[in-house]
Amino acid sequence: MKLLHGGDYNPEQWLDRPDILVEDMRLMKEARINTVTLGVFSWSSYEPEEGHYQFEWLDEIIDTLYKNGIYTILATPSGGRPAWLDEAYPEVLRVSDMGVRNLHGVRHNHCMSSPRYREKVRGINNKLAHRYGGHPGLLMWHISNELGGACYCDLCKKKFQEFLKDKYDHNIDLLNKEWWTTFWSHQFNRFEQIDPPSPRGEGSITGLKLDWKRFTSWNMTDYMKSEILVFKALTPKIPVTTNFMCLYPGLNYYELAEALDVVAWDNYPKWHNEDQKIWETAFENAFDHAVMRSLKKGKPYLLMESVPSQVNWHPYNKLKRPGIHRLSCLQAVACGSDSVLYFQWRKSRGSYEQYHGAVIDHLGSSDTRVFKEVEEVGRLLTQLDEICGTVVKSKVAMYFDWENRWAIEDMPALSNEKKYPETCRLYYKSFLRMGIDMDIVSCQESLDNYQIVIAPMLYLLKPSTAEHIKKFVKNGGTLLATYLTGYVNENTLCYLGGFPGDGLREVFGLYSEEIDVLYPRDHNSVRFVVDNFLKGSYRVKEYCELLKTESAKILAVYAQDFYEGTPAITVNSYGKGKAYYVGARLDEVGMSEIFKKVCSEVGVLVVDLPEGVQMHKRTDGVFEYKFYLNAAVKEQVIPIGVTETVMFASDTLSTRADAESSQQWVLKPNHCLICKSRL
C-alpha cells in the first residue's frame, strides 16, 4: 500500500496537443505522481452527440498512465451536462426557489429527482463500468463532483411530499402537530398542499425548513446511490468515493458517507490571510480534517483536492509561501488521509478555472518553485508508506451535527451571532493545543468508547441523543455541554418543562430559565467560586443563560449585570459520571482552561505543546505514529518520549537538543516529525 500522490488530470482539454500529453507523463514521473483522477466533467468528450461515443482517447490515457505506474481514479461525468442533453431534455435542469428553471450552463445544475437525468447518467456510467471496470490501473470510482445545491421543481416537490408522508406515517395531523401549524393558521389538510420553502411562499415554519433540508440531503444521497448502483452491480470490488466540501452546509455528510466506501474531500484553506496567524489557519484546517475523518469513524480517507499554491476563487488569492505546501500535505496525512491529491495537474488555458493553481502552469515547465515543492512532497510521501491504512482513535469526542446546525441556523430567535460551526472549531482547537485530536460524532452516535464528550450548543435532540448521553454519563463518562442545550426535539418543537429537555435536566441537575443575548459590544464575565476548580474570571460574550440549579454544584457565577452571582458554570454527578454545564459563551482562554481542568480530572493526558505545533496520532493497532507539525514561524522544541523512535523528519537537518536522555527535537517551521512507538 502506498500513499496516493497526484490529482485531477484533464487530458481531454489537450487532445490536439499530443506533445503536451507526452510531456505530462514525463513530468508526472518527475513529480512522483502515482495516481490521477480522470473524467470529472468529461461527458461531452465521451458522448459529443447523444448516442455517439468516443472513448478511445481515454483508453489510451489510462493505458499510458498504467504503463508508467500511475493509477486512475475514474470519475462519473454527471457534474456537468453536455449541451445536447439540456437541449433535448430541459426537464433535467434545476429550478430555483423562485420557481424559475435554469438554462444550460455552469455545473451542478441538474434536478436530482429527474428520472430522465438518472437514466442518462446510468447510461454513461454503464459504459464506463463495462469499458474500464476491469482495467488493472483502475483504483476507484469517483461519483460526480462536489455534489451540492437543491432543486425546487415539481418533481422535487412531489418527492418531498412523499418523503413527508413516509416520515409522518401518512398522517397529516402528526405533521401538523410536529410543525406546530396551528400557529398562523398553517394547518395542512393534505400532504399535496405542501410546497418547498420559498421566498415567494412559506419561509416561517421551522419544521418545514428543517425537513426540506433533510429531504434535499436524502434526495442527493438517493441520487448518488443511483449512480453507485451501477458500479456495485458490475464492479463490486472497486471502491466508490466522491469529494466532499468540508463543512458545506447544504448536505448532511454523515448520511452521504454511509453510501460510500471511502470518504474524500477538497481542502482549500486561506493560508496567509490577514486575520489569522499561519498556525491558526493550520489548526482551523485540522478541524475540517477531523470532521471528514470521523464520517467513517477514523478510517483513512482521501484528500481528493488541494492546491499546490494559489486558487482562483478566494477573495484574495495569495501564493502559498515556501514550505506551506509541505506542511499542509503532511498535515493531511497526520490527520488520517491516505492521499495528497491536487486540483489540478495542469492549468486549463481558458474558462472559469484557468487560474486555479496546478502542478504545471501555463509556462509548461518543471523549473518552477511550485513544481519543486510538489516534487519534494512526492519524495517525502514515498518514505511514509507504512502509515498507509493506519487509523485515528481518540478518547475524547465532540458533537458536530448537520441537523443541529440547520436547526440553529433557522432558529427564529436570539441573535445574529449564532456561530455554531465557529464554536465547534474553537473547542476543537483548544483540545488540539493540548495534544488531543478529538473525534467528531453526530447526534445519533453511541458514545461508548469515549472518556470525555463535548457537546457545544446541542440545541436539537434526536430521539436517541439524550439516551446516548444518559447512558454515557451513567456509565462513568464525563460530558460537557453549553448554553442552548436541549431546546427542541428533532422537529424543532420546544421541550416543555424546562431546558435542557428529554430528561437532560436530570443529567445536569438544572434548568435554564432565561437566555440573555448580548449586543456585539456588550460583555459579561464568569467568576469561579469553588476551591478545587479554576480561579479567577473569564470573559463572556453574546449568550448568558440564567440557570436554576437543582442537584448541580455551582462552579462559577456571573460577575455582572442583574444576574450577578447566579450560576454560570456547574457540574452534576449522574450515575458514575459527571455532567458539566457551561451556561455562557466564554472566550477561547476561558474554555481552554475549563477543558484542561476537565481533562486532568478525568485523567486524559494533556501535552504541553509549543505555540503553533500540532500533534496527531495514527495507529495500526500495533504501533502508534505521532506526527508533530510546526506551523509557527520559528523553530520549536518537541519533547519526545524515551520509548519513542523518530522514524521521519521532513528536514534531515533537524537537530537533537543537547540533552540526549530527554530527546528534545528542534523542529523547523513548516516541518514535520513522526515518532513511532509500540502501543
Added chain:
Amino acid sequence: MKLLHGGDYNPEQWLDRPDILVEDMRLMKEARINTVTLGVFSWSSYEPEEGHYQFEWLDEIIDTLYKNGIYTILATPSGGRPAWLDEAYPEVLRVSDMGVRNLHGVRHNHCMSSPRYREKVRGINNKLAHRYGGHPGLLMWHISNELGGACYCDLCKKKFQEFLKDKYDHNIDLLNKEWWTTFWSHQFNRFEQIDPPSPRGEGSITGLKLDWKRFTSWNMTDYMKSEILVFKALTPKIPVTTNFMCLYPGLNYYELAEALDVVAWDNYPKWHNEDQKIWETAFENAFDHAVMRSLKKGKPYLLMESVPSQVNWHPYNKLKRPGIHRLSCLQAVACGSDSVLYFQWRKSRGSYEQYHGAVIDHLGSSDTRVFKEVEEVGRLLTQLDEICGTVVKSKVAMYFDWENRWAIEDMPALSNEKKYPETCRLYYKSFLRMGIDMDIVSCQESLDNYQIVIAPMLYLLKPSTAEHIKKFVKNGGTLLATYLTGYVNENTLCYLGGFPGDGLREVFGLYSEEIDVLYPRDHNSVRFVVDNFLKGSYRVKEYCELLKTESAKILAVYAQDFYEGTPAITVNSYGKGKAYYVGARLDEVGMSEIFKKVCSEVGVLVVDLPEGVQMHKRTDGVFEYKFYLNAAVKEQVIPIGVTETVMFASDTLSTRADAESSQQWVLKPNHCLICKSRL
C-alpha cells in the same frame, strides 16, 4: 372602567392538552389578567375544510374566561389563510412588484382587492358576529392583524387605474400635468396604460410612486372597511380596532384610523441596545406613543401588543432588565393607553415565534422572573382605574405625516441622509425633555387649538396645509419650520417662484435660493447674531439652505464656507403671530435651545426635568394626572407643585425629600409617580 391587562391567547394550539388550558386560567388570575385577544390567525381552527366549521372549542374558552372575569377581544382570522383556501382560490394570493404570484405561506399574503377573498372573509366574520356578537364577555372586534404590504396583481392594477381616474377627474391630461410626464416622454394616452411602479417598469415618476402608495393605503383601508361592515351591521355597539405597527411606512395610519373606533398598536422597543441609553430608548418610544395617540386626537388608545421580556425578531434579543417591564407598561398608560396587553400569554411550542417572549414560558411555571414582573404590573394597574378614559391634550403640536414622508423618501435628490422620521423623533424628544408631550398632526389638520406648531421638513404641501398654517400664524400662533419646507404640491410638482411655496414665502418672509448638501464627514455651524435671542454657535450637518430674506429678521448666520455670514435662522412677523425658519440641520443641542427659547417667548411652560425623567399628562376635564417616569439608572428628584397630590407611586418606598414645603420626591429608577390636581 378598568385598564385592560392581558394579551394574545392561542388556546387552539393546546386543545390536546386540557391540563394546560386549566393551568392557563389559574395563572391568568394569578397575573391579574382581565382581557385576552382570541382568534388571531385561527381560521384553520374555525374552518378546517371549506364549509366545515368547529367553534365549540372557542365557545368553551370564551365562556370559561368570562366566568373567570376575563374579557375577550375577538380577532378576525384574515391575517392567515387556511391552506385549503389558497389551494382552491389561488387568485387570493398576493403578486409581487416583479409580477410573480406568491405561493401559500407565511401571513399577510392576500390580495386586498380580491372579491373572492373579501367574500370568504365576510363569510367567516359573519359566523363570528352571529355566534359571539352577543356574548357578555365580548369587549371588542379586532380586524385581522398588523395589516400591511402591497399587491401588484392585475386586479389591483385595474383598481389603481380606477383610483387615478377618480382622483384626476377622468382627465388623463390632468394626470400628465401633475405627474409632469412630458419629461422622458412619459405622457399617457389612457389610464389603462398605467402600471404600478415596478423594478421591471416605471420607477422614476415621483407622482406615480406617491399615488401608488396612496392607493395602497386607500385600498387597505377599503379592505379593512369591508371587514368592519359585517360587524357594524350585526353588532353596532361593539367597538372595532386593529393593531398598528408604530411608524410602519407602508400605510397612512391617519386614513385607517378614521375607519376604526379605537386605535391600537404593537410596541417593541429595543431596550438596552448598544447605541442608546435606556432613557433614550424610552423617550424614543414616547414619540411612537404620541403618534398613535394623536391618530384619534388624544383619545385613549390600546397598547395591543408588547412583550414581557425579549422578542425573537430583533437582531439581538436581549432580556428586559428588572423593572423595565414596569417602566414601559406605565409609560404606555402615561402616554394615553388604556391597556397593557402582551403578545403573548404562552409561548408556542413550535414555528416562527416559538421564542417570542410571553407571560408563560415553555417551562410552564409562574415561578419565573418574567411572570413576577407581569404580576406586579397587573397589581399596579388595578390602582389606576380612574385614569381609564382620560385624554391627552397639548398646546404644542408637531407635523408628522405619511404623505410627506413618502414624498421625501422618493425625492430623487439631495442626499442619502433624509431622516424625516428621525428628525421628528429628535424634535419630539427635545420637547419631552422640557416636560412638553407634543400632539402630532397630519398635513390636513387645523392648527386652531395650538400655541406652537413645529413643522420639520414640511416638503409636501397638501392643498389645505398652507391655508391652515397661514390662518394659524395670522391668528397669533407661533410656527417653526425648517429646511425643505414647501418644495412641492401634493403631487410632487415643484412650486415655481421660490420655496417655500403656496404662499408660505410671505409667511416666513424669505425664500430659499439653494440647498447645500454636506457629505457625512462635513459640517458647518450657525452663529446667533441678535441680542435678544440665543448666543453662541451650534453645529450643523447634512443640509444648509441658502436663504434670501425679504421681511424676515435674521437670528443666526452660517459660520463657515462660501455662504458664511448669510442667514441660517430667521423669524418673521405675520399677522399676530411669528414664523421661525431654521434653514439648516442643527444637532440636538442647538434645536433644544431654540425650542426652549421659542417656548419661553410664547409663554409655554418649560419644566426643568432631570435627565432620563419624562412627564406626561392625562385629564378627564376636571383633574389633571401628571405622570413622572424615571428611566435614568439612578434616583432622580422630582419637584411637585404644592397644589398637587401624589396619588400613586409604583414603589411605596419612594421617599419625600427633606423640605416638606417644596414637595421634592425621590423617584427610583424604572419607577413612576402620578400627581393629581384639579384643573
Added chain:
Amino acid sequence: MKLLHGGDYNPEQWLDRPDILVEDMRLMKEARINTVTLGVFSWSSYEPEEGHYQFEWLDEIIDTLYKNGIYTILATPSGGRPAWLDEAYPEVLRVSDMGVRNLHGVRHNHCMSSPRYREKVRGINNKLAHRYGGHPGLLMWHISNELGGACYCDLCKKKFQEFLKDKYDHNIDLLNKEWWTTFWSHQFNRFEQIDPPSPRGEGSITGLKLDWKRFTSWNMTDYMKSEILVFKALTPKIPVTTNFMCLYPGLNYYELAEALDVVAWDNYPKWHNEDQKIWETAFENAFDHAVMRSLKKGKPYLLMESVPSQVNWHPYNKLKRPGIHRLSCLQAVACGSDSVLYFQWRKSRGSYEQYHGAVIDHLGSSDTRVFKEVEEVGRLLTQLDEICGTVVKSKVAMYFDWENRWAIEDMPALSNEKKYPETCRLYYKSFLRMGIDMDIVSCQESLDNYQIVIAPMLYLLKPSTAEHIKKFVKNGGTLLATYLTGYVNENTLCYLGGFPGDGLREVFGLYSEEIDVLYPRDHNSVRFVVDNFLKGSYRVKEYCELLKTESAKILAVYAQDFYEGTPAITVNSYGKGKAYYVGARLDEVGMSEIFKKVCSEVGVLVVDLPEGVQMHKRTDGVFEYKFYLNAAVKEQVIPIGVTETVMFASDTLSTRADAESSQQWVLKPNHCLICKSRL
C-alpha cells in the same frame, strides 16, 4: 467658429406657459447662450398617438431661437418611448438577464435588435430630417441619449448566435476551442445552443462573457447606425453625434465613435467630495476628458452635458463652490472640447430629475449665484473663439481599452482589487502633474507617432497589439508595461510558454513565473539597485509578479517576503527602443518617480507645476495654446516661457510677479491662464 455655450432645453414641458418660453429667450441671451439641444425624449410631444404628429411647437421654438442667434442640436427621441408604442408593440421592450420582459417605463428600455423599434425610430427620424434638415439654425443631429444597457430577448439571443457564427467562421469547433469549452463539459454542438450569459444559466465561460459584451457593444453600434443612416441619406452635411457617459463600462466607445462625426460626452464629477482634494477631482476629470478626446484622435469634441451646480443623483449632491463652475468649464476647453453645454437650461417641475441642476431654477430668476456663474462662463467663452477647432497631440500615449477592461473584470482570479480604470487614471494623473497630457490609445492602434507608451495591466492582447508594440519598440520607442501584461489572447485563452505572451517575452526579456496577491492590509516594497536609475524604496500593494529575467536588466528588486531580492522592475533593450516592466503595483509616489525618470531618459520635457495646477495644450498647427488651470485652494505661481504671450486670463486681476524677465504669473484659485506661442 465659436465655442458652443448652452445646453438641453425642454420647451415641450412648458407649452402651456408661453410667458416662460418668452422669458427663456430673454434669459438665454443674458447668459450668452448660443446653442441648445432640443428634442431629447420628445417623442410623445411629436407623436402623441401613433401616426398623429404635432411639430408646430418645435417649428416655432427653432425659429425663435435662430432669430435670437441660438443654434439647435436636434436629438432623436428614441431614448424614451411613448406609452402607446409600448402598448401596441410590447416586443420593443427590453428583456432582463433573468428572461423577464420589462414593462413600459423609465428610459433606455428598448430592445436594440427589434425590427419594429428600428422601423418606428426610422419613421420619426425621417420626419425630423425632412422637416428640420434644411433649417439654417440646425447645427447637428444628436442620436438618442446616453445609449447603454443590454437586452436578453430571443431576438437578441438569435442575433448573438449570428454574431458568433460570423466571428468563428460558422465553425463551432473553433468557438469551442477559443472558449475552452472542454472544461466542465461545456462543448457546444451548434451555435443555436448558446444562450447569453445569465444568473440562471451560463456565467462561467470567460470567452462567452467577453463575446457577449462585444456583441452588445456591436449591436448598440449597429442600432445607432440604423438611426444615423436616415440622416446621412437626407442631410449628409449635418454632422452626427451622441452623448457618451465617460468610462461607462457597458460599451466599447472606440467602436461607437467610428460611426459618429463628432464625439460628445456628459461630465458630472463629484466636486468637493470628502475623499479628495478639489484639484484631485479636477485631475481625475482630466483623464475622462482625455479618453473622450482620444476617441477621435485629439480632434475637438463636445462637452454635451454638465451641470452649473449640483445634480440630483449623486449620493450627496453638494453645491459647486464659487468658481468651480468656471474652472470645470475652462478645463473642458483646455482638454479639447469646443463646447460647454449644460443639462439643463431650466429645471423640470416634476418627475425624476426635478432637482437636477440647471441654469434657471424653479425660482425662475437670473438673480441667483448659479445664473451669474453661468453668465460669467458665457462671457469668458466669447474671448476664446480662436481656440475653436484646435486639436490636442501628445508624444506620450497610454493604453486604455474596453475589451481589456472587460477581460480583467471577468478574470476569475487574483483578487477583488482589480482596479484597471483606477490604475490608468492614476498613471494619467502622474503624467499630468508633469505637464504631460497623454493621448489614450486602444489595443488595436498603431503607436507610430509616440515616443513613450504606457501599458497598464495589458492583460488581453488583440491579434495586432503585440505587433504594434514590437514595431514601436524596435523603431526606438520606449514602452512601459506592468504586472498582468499579456496573459490572454483576444478570447481569453492563456498564452502558453510564459507571460507576457505573443512574443512580448522577448520584448521585455523576461517572463512572469507567479503572481502574488496581497490582502488589503498587506504590503511589500521595491528597492532600486542600479546606479543610474532611481534610489530608495517604494511601497507596493496588492500585486507582485515573480519575474524570471532573461535579457532584461534588473532596476529594482523586492525588499520583503520570500521573494526578497528577486526582480521587480526591469528594462530591456529591444531593437532601437527600450521596454520597461514594472512587476508590482507601486503606489502613486513610486510610479511618478519612474515616469519622471523614463521621460527624462527619453528627453520628453517635464514641467515642474505647482500642486493643483494642470497644463493642457491645443494647437492649430501654427500656434500652440497652453492652458494653465489652478485647482488648488491658494494662488500658485506659473512660470511662462519668454517666447510666450498671455492671451487670456479668466481673472483680469491676475498679477505678474516681480521679475518681469522670467514671466511668473500668479494664478488665483479656480482661474485659468492661456499662453499662446508660435510652434
